[in-house]
Amino acid sequence: MFRFFLRLNIFGSLLAYFLLILFILALVLPVLTGFGIFGHPTLPGFSTRYLFEILSAQSLQGLISALIYSGLFAALCAFYGVIGGFFTAKYFTGKFVLLIPITFLLVAPEFLSFLINIPVVALFFGSRDLTALTYGGSLSWGFALSLFIAHAFFLRISTAEIRTATMLGANSFDLILQYVIPRARRPLLFLTFFLTCQFMCQGLYTARYALKSSDLFFWHLFIPDLIYKDPGPGALAYGILLVLGTAAALSAITYAKFEFSVVPESAAPSPSTKAHKKQVTRKKKKRKKSKKKNAEIKMAKSEEKSGGLASKLKLAKLSRDEETIQAPVESQPEPGEAPQPPQQAEETKPPEESETPKASEDEEKAP
Amino acid sequence: MVYIMAVIKISNLDLEYQGQKVSNFMLTIPDRQTTTISGDEESGKDTLLAGLLGFTSISFGTITVDEVEVQSLAPGKRGFVCISSDWGLFPHLNVRANLGYGLRFRKLPKEERELKIDRFLRQFRLTELQNLFPHMLSVNEQYRLALGRAAIVDPELLILDDSFSNFDVPVRESLVTYTHEIQNILGLTIAFITKNPMEVMGVSTHIAVMADGYLEQTGKVQDVYDSPTSTRVAKNTGEINILRAQVVMGGDFYMFSTKLGGLNLRCAEKLRPDTDVDILIRPEQTQVVPLGQTADARNVFSGQIRQIRYVSGFQFLSIKTDDEQLFLSVQNPQHSFGINDDIDVILSRDEYPIVKRQ
Numbered sequence: 001m002f003r004f005f006l007r008l009n010i011f012g013s014l015l016a017y018f019l020l021i022l023f024i025l026a027l028v029l030p031v032l033t034g035f036g037i038f039g040h041p042t043l044p045g046f047s048t049r050y051l052f053e054i055l056s057a058q059s060l061q062g063l064i065s066a067l068i069y070s071g072l073f074a075a076l077c078a079f080y081g082v083i084g085g086f087f088t089a090k091y092f093t094g095k096f097v098l099l100i101p102i103t104f105l106l107v108a109p110e111f112l113s114f115l116i117n118i119p120v121v122a123l124f125f126g127s128r129d130l131t132a133l134t135y136g137g138s139l140s141w142g143f144a145l146s147l148f149i150a151h152a153f154f155l156r157i158s159t160a161e162i163r164t165a166t167m168l169g170a171n172s173f174d175l176i177l178q179y180v181i182p183r184a185r186r187p188l189l190f191l192t193f194f195l196t197c198q199f200m201c202q203g204l205y206t207a208r209y210a211l212k213s214s215d216l217f218f219w220h221l222f223i224p225d226l227i228y229k230d231p232g233p234g235a236l237a238y239g240i241l242l243v244l245g246t247a248a249a250l251s252a253i254t255y256a257k258f259e260f261s262v263v264p265e266s267a268a269p270s271p272s273t274k275a276h277k278k279q280v281t282r283k284k285k286k287r288k289k290s291k292k293k294n295a296e297i298k299m300a301k302s303e304e305k306s307g308g309l310a311s312k313l314k315l316a317k318l319s320r321d322e323e324t325i326q327a328p329v330e331s332q333p334e335p336g337e338a339p340q341p342p343q344q345a346e347e348t349k350p351p352e353e354s355e356t357p358k359a360s361e362d363e364e365k366a367p
Numbered sequence: 368m369v370y371i372m373a374v375i376k377i378s379n380l381d382l383e384y385q386g387q388k389v390s391n392f393m394l395t396i397p398d399r400q401t402t403t404i405s406g407d408e409e410s411g412k413d414t415l416l417a418g419l420l421g422f423t424s425i426s427f428g429t430i431t432v433d434e435v436e437v438q439s440l441a442p443g444k445r446g447f448v449c450i451s452s453d454w455g456l457f458p459h460l461n462v463r464a465n466l467g468y469g470l471r472f473r474k475l476p477k478e479e480r481e482l483k484i485d486r487f488l489r490q491f492r493l494t495e496l497q498n499l500f501p502h503m504l505s506v507n508e509q510y511r512l513a514l515g516r517a518a519i520v521d522p523e524l525l526i527l528d529d530s531f532s533n534f535d536v537p538v539r540e541s542l543v544t545y546t547h548e549i550q551n552i553l554g555l556t557i558a559f560i561t562k563n564p565m566e567v568m569g570v571s572t573h574i575a576v577m578a579d580g581y582l583e584q585t586g587k588v589q590d591v592y593d594s595p596t597s598t599r600v601a602k603n604t605g606e607i608n609i610l611r612a613q614v615v616m617g618g619d620f621y622m623f624s625t626k627l628g629g630l631n632l633r634c635a636e637k638l639r640p641d642t643d644v645d646i647l648i649r650p651e652q653t654q655v656v657p658l659g660q661t662a663d664a665r666n667v668f669s670g671q672i673r674q675i676r677y678v679s680g681f682q683f684l685s686i687k688t689d690d691e692q693l694f695l696s697v698q699n700p701q702h703s704f705g706i707n708d709d710i711d712v713i714l715s716r717d718e719y720p721i722v723k724r725q
Contacts (some may be wrong), residue, residue, distance in 0.1 A: 160455030167420060168520055169443035169472030178471055183459050 067196065074195030081191065082184045083176060157183065374398045375524050375556065377419070380428035384414040388580045392428070396524060397573060401550060401557045403588070405564035405603055406577030412560050414580070416528055420447055432523045443472065446523035450530045454513040456501040463488065463497040465512055469520035483519065490552075491515035506534065510542050518553055528560045539566055546570070565605055568592070576600045592649075594720050601647045601720065606683075608653075608694050610646040611724070614638045620717070627668040627688055633718040643724040650697040652716055655684060657702055658709040666714035670694060672704055686712060 165179050181188075380392040389411040396402045406412050417423040419430065421442035430438040430445075437445045448469075457465055467484040475483070488494040491511045501509055510530075517525055527546065531539040547570040550557050559567040568574060568588050575585040576599070584591055584600045595601035598609055612623035612630065620631045621638060623646065630646070638644065661667045673693065674685035684704065686694045696712060704710065 158453055158455060160451040160453050161457060163420070163422065163442075163449070163451070164455035164516075165457075165468070166442045167448045168469035168516070171441070171443065174472055178468075179457070183457070185459070 070196045071192065075188075075192045077195055078188050078191035082180060082188060086176065086180050374433060376429075376431045376434075378429045378431070380415070380418060380425055380430070382414060382418040382423060382425040382428075384417040384423040387411050387414045389414045389418065389577075390580050392577075392580075392582050394575050394582065394585060396556060396558055399550075399554045399556055400572040401547070401559065401567075401570055402573040402575065403559045403561065403564045403567050403571040404575045404577065405561055406583075407562055407603065409579070410562075410577040411580035412562070412577055415577070416449065416526065416560055419445075419524075419526070420449055421445055446521075447526060448517040448520060448522040448524075449526040449528050450513050450517055452529045452532050454509060454530065456509060456513055456516075458501055461498050461500050462493050462504070462512055465501065466491075466493065466497075466515050466519060468516060473520065487515050487519050491549075506538060507541065507545070510545070514546065514549060518549070518555060522555070524556050524558060526558045526560060529562070530559075531566070532561075532563075536566075543567055543570055564603065568604065574604065576603050595647060595722075596720075597722055598645055598647065606650050606695055606697070608648040608650065610648060612644050612646050612721075614640050614642045614644060616640055630666050630714065632666070632714075632721070634721050635718075636721070638721070638723075644721050645724055647720040647722065648714065650683065650695045652714070652719065653696045654713040654715050655686070655696050655698055655702075655704070655710050656713065657704075658711055661711045661713055664713045667711050669709065669711055672706055672708045672710060675704065675706060684710075686710065688712075 161183075162175065162179070165175055170178060375396040377392060377394045377396075381390050382388070387409065392411075392415060394402075394404070404412060404415070414423070418425050418438075421438075421440065425438055428438070429436050432446060457468065460468065463484060466487055467480065470480045470483065473480075485494075488497055491514065493508070493511060493515065496504060496508060501512065504512065513530075531542050534542070543566055546557065549555065550570075559571065561567060564571075564574060564576075571588050573586065574588045574591050576583045576591065578597075578599050584596045591600065592604050595604060595607075598607075601607040601609070610625050610627065610630075612625040615622040615624050615629070617638060617640065619633070621634050623630045623632060623644070625646070632646065658669060668688060670686035670688040672684050673687045676683040676685070682698045684696045684698055686696060688694050694712065698704075
C-alpha cells in the first residue's frame with residue numbers, strides 16, 4: 001500500500017495519506033464509542049463477566065450466522081472482483097490503472113458513513129431492512145476492495161500467459177475456469193478472509209447505531225448492552241472482529257505489496273522514489289567532488305609552476321584520486337562492427353519467479 | 368512420431384496494430400522447415416505476429432494453412448502457437464499440468480490424453496520432473512517444458528518470438544540447437560521472429576527481412592546472406608562493410624572510385640557512370656596480409672589494425688583505413704597480427720552485392 005503511495009505525485013500522496021488517516025479514524029472511532037470512551041454517560045470500563053456473556057450459545061450462534069453470511073458475501077465479492085478485473089484487463093488494456101481512483105471513489109462514501117456514524121445507504125434508500133441495507137452498504141467495500149486486489153493480481157499476470165492459453169485453444173469461459181480462478185486462488189482466499197471480517201465489522205457497526213428493531217440476527221450481541229446499560233460485550237465482540245479485520249487487512253496489504261513489487265515499471269526508480277532520489281544525489285555529489293578535485297589540481301599545477309615539493313606531492317595525490325573517481329568510459333561499437341564477445345551471465349537480469357526463466361540458474365549442458 | 372504439417376501462405380496482408388502498420392506482406396513458410404522473420408524494432412514484426420496469431424484483425428489479405436483460410440478464425444483455432452520471450456509458463460501448475468494444458472481444450476478421451484502427456488514427458492525428458500513447478504526447473508528444463516507444451520497440440524506453425532533474448536550467448540546457442548533437434552524429430556514447422564537473426568540463421572532454411580512494415584527481402588538463408596538487396600538487409604543478416612563508391616566506367620568489369628582507391632568489380636545490374644552506389648562486403652570475403660605481400664592481386668587497399676577481437680573461434684580485425692573508416696575483417700589467420708600492424712586488405716572476389724544509393 002505504502003509502495004503504491006510512493007508511485008503517486010506529491011498531491012496524490014497527500015490525498016492518499018489523508019484518506020488513509022480517515023480510514024483508520026473510521027475504524028478506531030466505533031471501538032472508542034463502543035467502549036464508552038465517546039458518547040457514554042457512565043465511566044468507561046471493562047468487566048471480565050461480559051466475556052462469558054458473549055460466549056453464550058445464543059451469542060455464538062449469532063456470530064456464526066454473521067460469519068456465514070459475511071463469508072458468503074465476501075467470497076461472492078472476491079469472485080466478482082477477480083472476474084471483473086479479468087475482463088477489465090482484457091478489454092481495457094492500458095486503462096486498468098484507472099481502477100485505483102475508481103476504488104477510492106467507491107470507498108470514500110463508506111469512509112464517511114463510518115466516520116459520521118450514520119448508515120448512509122439506509123438514509124439514502126429510506127429502507128427499514130437493516131440486514132439488506134448493511135450488506136448493501138458493504139457492497140461498495142466489497143466492490144472496491146475486490147477490484148483493488150484484482151488489480152494487484154492482474155498486474156502480476158503476464159500477457160504471455162493469457163495469450164499462450166488462448167493460442168492453446170482456451171476461449172473466454174475456459175480462461176476463467178481453467179486459468180483465472182486456479183491462478184487467483186491465493187488472492188481469492190486473502191480477499192475473502194479480509195472482506196468477511198470487514199463485512200462483519202460493517203454489519204455490527206451499522207446495527208450498533210441504526211438498530212431499532214429486534215429481528216436482526218445479531219441483535220443478541222447487543223443485549224448485554226441494553227441489560228447492563230453498558231456497551232462492554234458488544235464492543236468486545238466488535239473489538240475482536242476489528243482485530244481480526246485489521247490482521248486480515250495487514251495480510252492483504254502485505255500481499256498487495258508483494259504484487260506491486262513484481263510489476264516491471266515499479267522496479268525502475270521513478271522520480272518520486274527514494275532510490276531515484278538517492279541516485280540523483282549520489283550523481284550530484286560525484287559531480288561536485290570531481291569539480292572540486294579539478295579546481296584543486298588546477299591550483300596545485302599553478303603552484304607547481306612556481307616550484308615547491310609540497311605542491312608536487314599534492315598534485316600527484318590528487319591525480320591518483322582523480323583516477324579512482326572517474327569511471328572508465330566504454331567505447332561504443334560502431335554500426336557494421338564485429339559482434340561483441342559473449343556477455344557475462346550476470347548481465348542477464350534474473351526474472352521474477354518463473355514468469356521469465358532464470359539464466360543464472362542454468363548449469364546443465366545443452367540438451 | 369512425425370506430424371502432418373502444412374504450408375503456410377501469407378498473401379497481401381495489410382494490418383495495423385498498436386500504431387504500427389504492415390502492408391502488402393507476402394510470405395510462404397515451407398512445411399517442416401525453419402523460417403526466420405527478422406527486422407529491427409519498428410519493422411512491424413510484432414504487428415505481423417499479432418495478425419498471424421489472431422490478436423488483431425487484418426484489414427486485407429489472407430493467411431492460409433494448406434490452402435484453408437484461417438485469418439477469420441479465433442486464435443486457438445488457427446493452429447499457430449507462439450512461445451514468447453518469457454515463455455509464459457503457468458507458475459501455479461506443475462510440469463505435467465503445464466505440458467498437458469493445451470489438451471484440455473481438445474476433445475480427447477482422458478486415457479488418450481494421459482498417454483500423450485506421458486509420451487511427451489519422455490520425449491522432452493521431463494518425466495522425473497513432472498510434479499515440480501516451473502520455478503523449480505533450470506532454464507533448459509523450463510524451455511523444454513515450453514516447447515513441449517506448444518508441440519503437444521500438434522501446431523501447424525510454431526512461432527518463437529525472441530524466445531532466447533533474455534539469455535547470454537552460450538545458453539541461447541544451446542536452446543537454438545535443442546529446438547533444431549526437436550524440429551527434426553517431430554517435423555515441426557518453425558518460424559523464428561527476431562531482431563537478431565544471426566544466431567538462428569544457422570538452423571533456418573529461409574529468411575524474410577522486414578523493414579518499415581514491408582517485406583524487404585526473402586529467400587533461402589544463404590542467398591539472402593550472399594546477395595542482400597539493400598544495406599538494411601545486409602546489416603540485419605550479419606556483419607557488413609559498406610563501401611561508398613561511384614561508378615567511373617562500365618564494361619565487363621566496372622570501375623568504381625572509392626575513398627580507398629579504385630576498384631574493379633563485376634556487377635550483374637547495368638550501372639551508368641557517376642551513379643552513387645554502396646558495395647556490400649562481408650568481412651569473411653576479404654583477405655588480410657602483411658603490408659606489401661599482395662603479389663599481383665587486384666582490389667587492394669592498405670590499413671592499420673586498430674583492434675582484435677576473439678569471438679567464437681574467429682578473429683575479428685578492426686582496420687583503420689586511409690579515409691578514417693573502420694573496416695572489419697574476420698580471419699582464421701595464417702599470419703599473426705598485432706595491434707597497429709600495417710596490413711593490406713584484398714577483396715578476394717570479383718563480384719560483391721552492389722546497391723544504388725538513394
